[in-house]
Amino acid sequence: MKMAELNARRSKDPKTHVGACLVDSRNRVLGNGYNGMPRGCPDNEFPWHSPEKHLYVCHAEMNALLNVNNWSLVPGSSLYTTLFPCNECAKMIIQSGVSEVVYKAIKDKPESNQACFRMFRSAGVTLRQFQLEPVVISVSKEPTVDLLARERQQNPNLFEKILDKVGDRAIWSLVFTVISLDALRRSSIPDSYFHMINKPRY
Numbered sequence: 001m002k003m004a005e006l007n008a009r010r011s012k013d014p015k016t017h018v019g020a021c022l023v024d025s026r027n028r029v030l031g032n033g034y035n036g037m038p039r040g041c042p043d044n045e046f047p048w049h050s051p052e053k054h055l056y057v058c059h060a061e062m063n064a065l066l067n068v069n070n071w072s073l074v075p076g077s078s079l080y081t082t083l084f085p086c087n088e089c090a091k092m093i094i095q096s097g098v099s100e101v102v103y104k105a106i107k108d109k110p111e112s113n114q115a116c117f118r119m120f121r122s123a124g125v126t127l128r129q130f131q132l133e134p135v136v137i138s139v140s141k142e143p144t145v146d147l148l149a150r151e152r153q154q155n156p157n158l159f160e161k162i163l164d165k166v167g168d169r170a171i172w173s174l175v176f177t178v179i180s181l182d183a184l185r186r187s188s189i190p191d192s193y194f195h196m197i198n199k200p201r202y
């Protein structure tokens, strides 16, 4: 699903970013797609507003299927998509032999959704809503006061800025900032995130 989310970020649609990723039964990527204009139809020349855009835009699921380069692996595959498919994509998904659809969000489109449910059920395509795994942030066992002192030494400017802006709520801001920084420091998130944190906007 992370890869589907990354694909979605490539969409030029100003309103709706959808990404899809097709994987085989061993989770090897078979195809990626996002909602976009057809090849040869420049993004800046075709309309991105509704309802005109619907005449032109290729949906993410369609593109993920059309980008497959090993069709022999499609039977038994799973399509991860950030948005529940429309009924037109559902037809393509079924006809391609995809076995499972894993979706993240679903829009309130009763007619299209009902048609999808009916077709998927009848064709034996498994449907599953993606469940986020709980994120566990483990923080240091150091007493918070020690962390505060250490952080203040390392980031004096940040602390002064917070104290200036939040007054008597400062202590909680500091506690949460320190916990966040500590968790980030021990995570694999790139340094650029630190950079962002060190330039707070209040």
Ligand SMILES: [Zn+2]
Pocket: 059, 060, 061, 062, 085, 086, 087, 088, 089, 090
């Ligand atoms: Zn669609």
